[in-house]
Amino acid sequence: MAARLRVLIPEARLQARVREMGQEISRDYPEGPLYLVGILKGSFVFLADLVRSISTDVRIDFIGISSYGIGKSSSGEVRVTKDLDISVEGRDVLVVEDIVDSGITLTYLTHLLAQRKPKSIRIATMLDKPERRQRAVEVAYTGFEIPDEFVVGYGLDHAEDYRQLRSVCVLEN
Ligand code: IMP
Ligand code: MG
Numbered sequence: 001m002a003a004r005l006r007v008l009i010p011e012a013r014l015q016a017r018v019r020e021m022g023q024e025i026s027r028d029y030p031e032g033p034l035y036l037v038g039i040l041k042g043s044f045v046f047l048a049d050l051v052r053s054i055s056t057d058v059r060i061d062f063i064g065i066s067s068y069g070i071g072k073s074s075s076g077e078v079r080v081t082k083d084l085d086i087s088v089e090g091r092d093v094l095v096v097e098d099i100v101d102s103g104i105t106l107t108y109l110t111h112l113l114a115q116r117k118p119k120s121i122r123i124a125t126m127l128d129k130p131e132r133r134q135r136a137v138e139v140a141y142t143g144f145e146i147p148d149e150f151v152v153g154y155g156l157d158h159a160e161d162y163r164q165l166r167s168v169c170v171l172e173n
Helices: 011-028 044-051 104-114
Strands: 004-009 034-040 058-066 079-082 092-100 120-128 141-145 168-172
Touching: 011 044, 011 120, 011 141, 034 044, 034 104, 044 058, 044 092, 058 104, 092 104, 104 120
Parallel strands: 034 058, 034 092, 092 120, 120 141
Antiparallel strands: 004 168, 058 079
C-alpha cells in the first residue's frame, strides 16, 4: 500500500484526554449503572480506554451500524448490522463513537435508541469533524475537534486497515 501516515494526535495526548473525559463522565453520573453503547467497530479502542477511567458502575454493549462501505465517504444509507444484546429501557445510556462526521449515523442511532425508552441518552465521541456536518447532533463529550481530513488509527480504519495504530494519523495518498 502506497499511502503515507502523518501523526495528528499522538498516543500521550489521546490517553490524557480520555482520562479527563472519564473523570467528567464519572462526575456527571455519580449513580450507576451507566449503559455504554459502543458503535462497532471503530469505537472499540476508545471504549476500552474510556471505561477504565470511569469510576461509576457501567454495563457495556455494542451495536453494529453500517453507513460507509469500504470508501472514504458516507453512502448515506444506514442499517443495523448487529443489535444490542441488552435492554436499555429506563437506563442512562451513553453512546460511544469514534468520530462524528456527517452526523448521519448518530442521528439514525439516537432515534432508534430513543424508541426504546431509555431514561437518558447522551453521546461521547473521541473525534469530531464539525466542518463535515450534514445533520445536527448534540454531542455531550468530545475528545478532539479535527479538520476535514481522513484519519485512521486508535480504532479507526480505512478498508479495515490501521485500526491498531496507537495514534490518530492522517492518511495521505
Ligand atoms: P457519519 O455518519 O458521517 O457521522 O459517519 C460516522 C462514521 O464514519 C464513523 O463512525 C466512522 O466509522 C466513519 N468515519 C468518518 N470519518 C472517518 C475518518 O476520517 N476515518 C475513518 N472513519 C471515518
Ligand atoms: Mg463508526
